[in-house]
Amino acid sequence: MNPSSPRIGRIRYLSDAVVRGCCLLALCLGISFLLLMIGFMWRESSLGIGFGINLYHFLVKEPWAPLATPPSYGIAHAVISTLLVAGLSLVLAVPLGFGIGLFTAEIAPLPVQQIMQPALEVLAGIPSVVYGFFGYVTLVKSFEGWFDMPTGECLLIAGIILAVMILPFIASTAAETFRSIPGELKDAAFSLGVTHLYASRRIFWRAALPGLFAAVALGMARALGETLAVLMLAGNSVAVPHSLFDRGQPLTALLATELGETAVYSVKYQALFASGFFLLVIVLGINILIWIMKQKVMQHAHA
């Protein structure tokens, strides 16, 4: 430190403390968002006080009939629709996503790898509403023609489009996982003269397991949270769906449809916020799981 300018030095160090303080403040403000959000949802749903319907009835038994007498606010139809749509999308996207991930990480030559990454990013960047539009003008219209349905909207189409939406996330997480398999393991296996398929199915899949779980969980979390695409494609019917060809109303679509027609602080309002809170908790829970899995993948890579 230059002894001839102690005051400048002290100002400099003080300003550093100020900057540090500002940054910390910014951070804390940001964190409070999350807590504010959770707290507010809880408050609005009055779940703490209880709004007269117990959880089991809410989730499983009651139909959604706010205009009936007496009005009932069960979300069973939404829960089932969500499970069907998310389930279908996972069934379609997980195998394809793993295949793309393995392809990109192991088999693709370098120039091909370099095209795959932007391709997946483009897929991930298309907004939900555009996917809904795309699905509407292609599949819905086609279904009306092929299957002679009065309206082509159904859970099947919503599931297919949702699968395309979650595909890039599953694929890139899977690719990351396969890349993190230690090179020494590959050396040890291939030095024995075995094929890729043999080594993959006997050894590599085990090393990749936590990361692959994380990929599936990520896909599931995204599938549960998507709104506009399923809103435009699933049909918005409050009846409990019995098959994929039925119209349904996943939870996010229910919230989007009903909020506009709800009086503030009414029972329906509270029911909607309770559903929202429920969804929030589930998605956060899945993300905690993913976080834990990702820590495991990091451990593998450094071991």
Next chain:
Amino acid sequence: MTARTEAIRLPAVPNDAPLPRSRYPLSFDVGFLSVSFHGKITLKDVAAAIPDRQVLAVIGPSGAGKSTFLRVLNRTLEIIPQARVVRGEVHFKGENLYGRGVDARIVRKRIGMVHQKPLAFPLSIRENVLFGVRFHQHWQGRPKDEFTQTYLERAGLWEEVKDRLRQPASALSVGQLQRLCIARALANEPEALLMDEPCSALDPVSTARIEELILGLKEQLPVIIVTHNLAQARRIADRCLFLADGVCLEQGPADRIFTDPASARVRDFVTGKIG
């Protein structure tokens, strides 16, 4: 005269002329081998003549390209992206390893490799040993248990693990793991064995056991071992090949290399003057 000029001055043929004097025929015959890694040449015009049933120690300073040389011999260089054999030929028992239509996987079966860091597959001990065997299916009617026992015995591990063959291999100690890796490699019934610093991660007792193993193995197949440990090379090698900066400076019988090498740099290295 500096070592560098010396290296450039050497002709691109083995130092012994014309062929190594040995009872046994040539196993490996390498000529004009050049390897590039990310576009940079890491091995330049390496030539080697390796007789059968002998131990060849590949020695030299760090980063000289010794592991790369080994990888060329069993065609695992191509696993590394951006690594290529730029020119040269490798013949094993008269057959061109890089010839047209040759499947690298068959080469890897016939020429086994043991790596520096012992790594157990996430399988039982028995399944580790049988990993390559189940693929190549060369048991020729012998039951798999007998197969496992034979090769675990040859690797000197049988007594210690015979009661827990079905347990995960990850529970073994480092020294045991390396012997398991050797058993795994031998179970493929290779015709040559390459070893990349197999003892560098081990304690002296395990090292001694493996050196004993190598001396036993050499009676059946050529063993090529990369080692940093000059004392080890002195103990087990029949021939030596000295690599520095990607170039072969000298090769020949081990006792000659260690007592009276032709190259000054090699002499400095083996007498410990430079590392």
Next chain:
Amino acid sequence: MPTPEQTLKYPGATMAAGDSFRRAVSRDRFFQGLLWACGLCGFLLPVAIIAYLLSGGIHSLSRTFIFDYPRGTPLGARGGIWPAIQGSFALAALGLGLSLPLALGGGIYLAEYGRGRAFATVVRFLVECLAAVPMIIYGLFGYAFLVVFLKFGVSLLAGGIVLAFIMFPIILISVQESLLAVDDAYRDMALSLGVTRFYLFRKVLLPQAWRGMVAGVVLAVGHAVGSAAPILFTASIYFSKGGLDLREPVMTLPTHLYNLVSEAISFDQAFGTALVLILGLLLFNTSALLLRRIGGVNSP
């Protein structure tokens, strides 16, 4: 007797099971073929979607379309989408203006001042949770808190704040990652000369990390601009002639597209809107990609 060449190609007398090797190789080839098919799918899907939107919507793009406001009966069947473009821009700008300083400060703190402490790990985890919250929940929360509780009403202000909430975690994470990607050696060298952390940041870290940070900002904005769910109840209106007022709701591109489709107003206009939205986002994302490439630092 197999020739010397043959013994390496096909297992010869030394090996018993030549057939099994050949079967294993053809199974492996089939497997690799399957993987190539997957890769092809992954590449063709985005190409096909963009191409379809282009083919359906390119004829709708015209000066009128971009700069006029919606007309016709029903409203929106003809005319343009300028108010929606205005609204989207305004929301993005407002959201960015609110979230950028907070996310920048937070990211700098996590990367420089708070590194290694438990607090930083917990906070980073909370931020990642924020990033994972579904859009509709942001919408619900925005409605209850901003529109109703704070009485902002359905307005540009409420929408901007909600978008700021959405952008905050994305920008923060990318700022932190870009800073962490800069080699620690630079920090050691500078700090051992006795300079403050802020000076170090300004002169050494920022020049290397800014490209990654800008890329993160661009991606966050793209993410927020394309989302309709949070805006539906906090800022959007079906029709406006343009003009922006903080207390008034606005049209936006995604909500306009939704409206056109759900009310079956005009599919031609919908194609055009979708195309404008997609091309705008693609432009955004491409610039982020180019920045990363030119940058050379391994930024996320």
